Amino acid sequence: MQRSPIKTAGLCLLFVIIVINAYLLTGSESSTQKTWLILNETVLCSAFLLLTATLIRKQPVSQFENLYINHPIPMWIYEKDSLRFLFVNEAACKKYGYTRQEFLALTIKDIRENEELDALMENVRDRCNGAEYRGIWKHRRKDGQNFFVEIYAHSAFYQGREARFIMAKDVDEQVRAAKEAHQLGIRYELLAQATNDALYDRNLITNEVLWKHGLESMFQHPTQPDTDLFIWWKSNIHPADGPAVMASLDTCLQNRSSSWSQQYRFRCSDGTFKYVVDRAFIIYENDRPTRMIGIVQDIDQYVKQAVRLEKQNKTLREIAWINSHEIRRPVVSILSITNLFDKSNQDVHLNSRLMEWLHQSTRQLDEIIHKIEHKVKSIE
Numbered sequence: 342m343q344r345s346p347i348k349t350a351g352l353c354l355l356f357v358i359i360v361i362n363a364y365l366l367t368g369s370e371s372s373t374q375k376t377w378l379i380l381n382e383t384v385l386c387s388a389f390l391l392l393t394a395t396l397i398r399k400q401p402v403s404q405f406e407n408l409y410i411n412h413p414i415p416m417w418i419y420e421k422d423s424l425r426f427l428f429v430n431e432a433a434c435k436k437y438g439y440t441r442q443e444f445l446a447l448t449i450k451d452i453r454e455n456e457e458l459d460a461l462m463e464n465v466r467d468r469c470n471g472a473e474y475r476g477i478w479k480h481r482r483k484d485g486q487n488f489f490v491e492i493y494a495h496s497a498f499y500q501g502r503e504a505r506f507i508m509a510k511d512v513d514e515q516v517r518a519a520k521e522a523h524q525l526g527i528r529y530e531l532l533a534q535a536t537n538d539a540l541y542d543r544n545l546i547t548n549e550v551l552w553k554h555g556l557e558s559m560f561q562h563p564t565q566p567d568t569d570l571f572i573w574w575k576s577n578i579h580p581a582d583g584p585a586v587m588a589s590l591d592t593c594l595q596n597r598s599s600s601w602s603q604q605y606r607f608r609c610s611d612g613t614f615k616y617v618v619d620r621a622f623i624i625y626e627n628d629r630p631t632r633m634i635g636i637v638q639d640i641d642q643y644v645k646q647a648v649r650l651e652k653q654n655k656t657l658r659e660i661a662w663i664n665s666h667e668i669r670r671p672v673v674s675i676l677s678i679t680n681l682f683d684k685s686n687q688d689v690h691l692n693s694r695l696m697e698w699l700h701q702s703t704r705q706l707d708e709i710i711h712k713i714e715h716k717v718k719s720i721e
Contacts, residue, residue, distance in 0.1 A: 355388060415490075415509045417444070418499045421469055424448040427499050436511070438483030452480050454487065469496070469505055477512060488513035539637040543571065545594075545623075545630045550574065559617075559639050560609045579606035579614050586619075594630050599623050601633075604640070616644040656716050663713055671706040675699060 409416065415433035419426050429444045437444070437452060453461055457479060468474045474494040481487050490509040497506040539560075540553035550570035560577075578586055582605035593601040601621045606614040621635030678699045682692055 359386060415511075417507050417509075418497065418504050419449050419507065420499075421465075421496075421503045421505055424450060424465070427502065427504060433509070436482070436509075437480070443483075452482075454479060454481055469494075472496075477516060480509065489516040538639070541635055541637070543633040543635070545633055559637070560607060560615070577608040579608070582606050593623070597625060597628065597630075599625075601635075607637070615639055615641040617641070660713055660716050663709060663716075667709050667712075668706065671702045671709065674702040675706070678702065 410430050412430055413432055415430065415436045417426055417429040417433050425448050426444050429439075429441055434441055434444060439447070450458055450461065461478075464474075464476075472495075475492065477489055477491050479487050480490050489512050491512045493508040493510070494505050497504050499506075542551045542553070543549070548569075548571045552570060575583065575587070586603050586605050589603050590601060599622060601623060602618065604616065604618045607617050608614055616639075617637050618640050619635060619637050621633050623630055624632040624634070678695050681695050
């Protein structure tokens with residue numbers, strides 16, 4: 342409790358008593374009474390001077406002022422008109438690198454970058470009207486290093502001047518992290534627009550899934566707002582592929598692997614299946630999987646093309662085998678038969694038999710050629 346008002350009242354009362362005593366002293370004629378009044382006046386004046394000295398003496402710092410000075414968050418008071426610092430606490434001196442004397446010679450413009458001064462002055466004009474204010478600003482230390490702070494401000498009177506009380510909380514790390522996350526989000530959106538692939542973000546704790554661009558264009562699946570997208574995804578995996586896909590994912594999570602990839606067939610809205618490859622990055626917190634960000638790529642065309650190429654290669658191998666084995670047999674027979682002909686035509690019976698054999702071999706060769714033609718058409 343402050344005692345200054347009591348001392349001031351006592352001082353005033355004492356002054357009145359001194360005046361009355363002096364008045365009595367001037368009107369006194371008795372030497373004894375005058376001596377007593379002089380002594381009394383001396384004591385009263387001494388008491389008056391002593392009490393006055395205690396009042397004008399520097400008052401001790403109160404508990405609340407100590408709390409302000411030693412508070413761990415930087416705080417200061419500046420004059421509203423001149424913007425000059427009137428008082429700063431220890432945390433502000435430590436954070437900004439100025440001594441208290443240096444601070445009191447500065448204005449709030451001296452802890453800002455030049456390009457932010459216009460915005461600062463606009464804020465002073467519009468916001469410093471007695472209302473409370475909260476906002477994020479970039480400040481500058483004495484060494485020129487910049488950092489972000491969250492300002493809490495309200496109007497106050499200090500030493501008879503209209504002022505603003507400021508508390509500046511360091512949020513540099515949070516702001517820079519938010520900016521980085523914002524840039525990542527922009528890149529993520531650009532990536533989603535630049536590809537027809539389906540991107541997803543799955544919360545591994547709640548199993549909530551957010552599908553991004555590409556889902557409807559790939560599979561023509563219109564999703565409803567109340568759809569459980571994780572169950573929907575599982576139910577549309579081909580029944581023959583589902584167990585292997587889930588087992589692979591469970592193994593990946595148990596082994597604390599950061600990446601997962603699996604190829605499977607996924608159902609389209611018309612009931613057909615497409616081959617896709619699913620690749621994902623898994624985030625762990627305290628050794629616990631919490632988030633899975635992935636991309637589903639349509640590889641149906643490539644898989645089917647690979648199947649066609651494999652089928653064509655198999656057919657070509659069969660044709661090569663026919664050329665090297667089946668065609669050779671009738672050709673060898675024809676060559677052998679032609680060597681047996683009686684060119685003098687004296688043995689008509691032999692030539693007749695040879696012609697019959699030659700016809701049979703020719704038919705075999707024709708059948709083989711038709712067989713090759715059929716296989717060639719099958720790969721076109």
